[in-house]
Amino acid sequence: MLEELKGKRALVTGSSTGIGAAVARALGALGVHVAVHGNANADAARTVAQEVKAAGGKAAVVIGDVSHSIETARIVDEAVAALGGLDILINNAGAILERVTNAAFDDEMYDKVYDLNVRSVLSTTKAAFPYLKAGGQGAIVNTGSIAGRFGGFAGSTVYASAKAAVHSITRNAAREFAPYGIRVNTVAPGFITTPFHDETPESVRQAAQAQIPMNRLGTAEDCVGAYVFLVAPSMSGYITGQIIDVNGGQLMP
Numbered sequence: 649m650l651e652e653l654k655g656k657r658a659l660v661t662g663s664s665t666g667i668g669a670a671v672a673r674a675l676g677a678l679g680v681h682v683a684v685h686g687n688a689n690a691d692a693a694r695t696v697a698q699e700v701k702a703a704g705g706k707a708a709v710v711i712g713d714v715s716h717s718i719e720t721a722r723i724v725d726e727a728v729a730a731l732g733g734l735d736i737l738i739n740n741a742g743a744i745l746e747r748v749t750n751a752a753f754d755d756e757m758y759d760k761v762y763d764l765n766v767r768s769v770l771s772t773t774k775a776a777f778p779y780l781k782a783g784g785q786g787a788i789v790n791t792g793s794i795a796g797r798f799g800g801f802a803g804s805t806v807y808a809s810a811k812a813a814v815h816s817i818t819r820n821a822a823r824e825f826a827p828y829g830i831r832v833n834t835v836a837p838g839f840i841t842t843p844f845h846d847e848t849p850e851s852v853r854q855a856a857q858a859q860i861p862m863n864r865l866g867t868a869e870d871c872v873g874a875y876v877f878l879v880a881p882s883m884s885g886y887i888t889g890q891i892i893d894v895n896g897g898q899l900m901p
Contacts, residue, residue: 649882654679657731658879659724661714661772662741664689666842667791669696670868671738671875676705678876683708683727685741706731714741714768715760724775734779736879739769740791742811747803758806765810769817781828787879788825790818792836794895801852811836815891822889831888835874838895840866861897870894 653675663672664686672682673696682700686693690711700707708730712719728734742765748757769790780786795804796811815834822832839856857865874892878884893899 650678650876650880652882653876653880655681656735656879657681657683657728657733658736658738659683659685659710659727659731659734659772659776660738660740661685661723661768662791663696663738664693667837667840667868667871668738668740670872671740672696672707673699673703674872674876675736675879676700676703676707679704680736681706681708681731683710683731685710685712685714685723685727687711687713687741714772715763717767717771717774720768720771721775724772724779728779733783734776735783735786737773737776737780737786737788738791738875738879739772739788739814741768742791742814744804744807748806749803750805753806761806762810762813765807766813766817769814773817773821777825777830780825780830784829785881786825786828786830787881788821788830788832789875789878790814790832790834792818792834792891794836794838794893794899797836797891797893797899797901801855818891819889826888831878831884833878833884833888834891835871835878836891836893836895837871838866838893838898840868840871842868856898859898860895864896866894866896870896 660672662668684697697707712723793811795808800808818834
């Protein structure tokens, strides 16, 4: 069934580490040609690209800051030039940046979080749309968050609201792009042990695990299947505008 993905072309933003890297490697193993994106972790992005090639896919590396619309347009254009087109867009780049309360956030921090987590999704999707439309059967998968579902733990108010915005953008774009054969969905991970959580306090980790029926924190590999499912037309061809939760049962909407 997944043979249909062989030769497809995908851009995965934020794929130098964590969930994005795991998705890029998995797509490569399925014969997908992948543009691996990095920013501060350029060397890590190149390593992931080599792993994609080793798994059987074609790979290119694109570097840039998706917080800026001009950069996202260039990143998409470079990915398309390297791959010869675009069939799949994974808007995965994002970060909490810092924990701050409702009473203590400032405008600079707010702008940085929203530029990275929200503007990047809108601008990358905008830049990719003409290429996805040309293919006639495109798939966009955004990375949301359990925080966007329930509001997040203490200190994540700005990030959680940004991910809620991503969930809303997904639903709107699904309606807008359906006539062009482009499906838009979101994967909303729970607490996943990636570099994203390197600075997360141990008390928050323990609180999260205590809420998970499966009694463990997730891994990047736990998330991969949802992304593959959502980009494979034979498996999810009638699914759009949905949020797929991957959280070990921590939240059951």
